[in-house]
Amino acid sequence: MNLYAVKAIYSFEMSRAVRTLMQSIVSPVLSTSLYFIVFGAAIGTRIAEIDGIAYGAFIVPGLIMLQLLTQSISNAAFGIYFPRFTGTIYELLSAPVSPLEIVLGFVGAAATKSIVLGLIILATAALFVDLHIAHPIWMLTFLVLTAITFSLFGFIIGIWADGFEKLQIIPLLIITPLTFLGGTFYSIDMLPPFWQKVTLFNPVVYLVSGFRWSFFGVSDVNIYASLGATVGFLLLSLLIVWRIFKTGYRLKT
């Protein structure tokens, strides 16, 4: 295995995050803090507890998940799209690196950034609301699995996209709405029965629910269904990435 290459790609991507600290860390932390202030401190105090949890604390896992999904996708998508856009991808394709090593470098860096961001948001949340984590190992497991899965998904988008607009379309038009409708700010028990059934087709419900369970021990769907959905999406993303490198889709002619 070409570990020097993995390290080179990983370090390069991480240094890009440091160069763009405002965009990578400060901006998502600020926007999440605003959510806490508005929905947690201002409005949250007027909302009844959900499943025995104060509303301000209830939304923490969902907000972390919202940033985790969008940032994982955008970090990984931009990471691989930018060299395609500038043409520096030639170096990657002509280097003695396997698809696995390329993915480890790009997806590893994107997932690392998202995990760090998730933990920073968690620490920020602790400043606003009273938090205790019921299953910390599961919390970290969901955090890491989700970050890797959606970084892989972002990597796929970065290869599929042939313009900056396409790079943004999936996160903005699909992921963000699905996250908002996936129980970020509410329990799906609060929906009418019909919409409760419809919302079960939203994969983000499983992610938010599992993650929330790791915090409070309560969930909208079975914890194993959440884990299964996350691992299932991870495997699907891996399969697509494997096909991309096998066929050279958008990478080689």
Added chain:
Amino acid sequence: MSAIISIKNLSKTYAGGFQALKHVDLDIRRGEIFALLGPNGAGKTTLISIICGLVNPTTGSVTVDGSDIVKDYRRVRAMIGLVPQELTTDHFETVFNAVAFSRGLFGKAPNPAYIEKILKSLSLWEKKDSRIMTLSGGMKRRLLIAKALSHEPTVLFLDEPTAGVDVELRKDMWQVVRDLRATGVTIILTTHYLEEAEEMADRVGVITRGELILVEDKAELMRKLGKKQLILQLDAALTALPERLSGYDLELSPDGKQLTFTYDTRAGRTGITTLLNDMRDAGIGFVDLDTTQSSLEDIFVDLVRSNR
């Protein structure tokens, strides 16, 4: 001299149906500078891109130092450095980090001393901490060479290395390429500047419409295909060529004082002796003479034209 790159029956047809390469066979000798000449769209970059792993071949095979470019891609690519035609760089990275990144990507342990040596040899050391976006075009070109050399390749591909580079810098780069060859690196360059091939190459390949129409030692090529001209400065101006000289390929200058005779070096008889005899018989004297040989450019243009 043994072949370091062996290309067999290589063809490439792109998805749209365009056939960029047609059954190319070529051996590149170890340690030589090989210039690949051809007009735009001839297939030069496609050929290089296939060897370097950027483009999938449709048919055929390529081995580098005995290893197949597909089956043993790690070994092959570790041996190859590529300087692309376009100035593709990461604008926000520093010069030193960009070169260090390339070295790592190609599986080599960090070696700051080696990177320092490369940057100094390419006059980039002073700029090692500068962001790439602040470099001039010529510096970016040299940076791409530094990146390609960062992992100590034994084969270097230079795709139009001096495109858009001023004359002085071009000559500096030629020196860099010669120095590399002296260290045993095999160099394959594509160029539009025929002067570049003429100046540096050991062998020349001419490709047009995806077909390799000629591969020849440069000196041999020029000897075989080169036409020479005999230029005579006449002692008295002529108003027209005399009838007895009409059988020669002659051109009289507008002022009538210079006569140019074009002859083929490959011909058994050049016709110079009979021309001079006929001139003497016609009473035409000359005060000076000179000969010139056609350049590689002239040869190239002739070859490509004859294949249309």
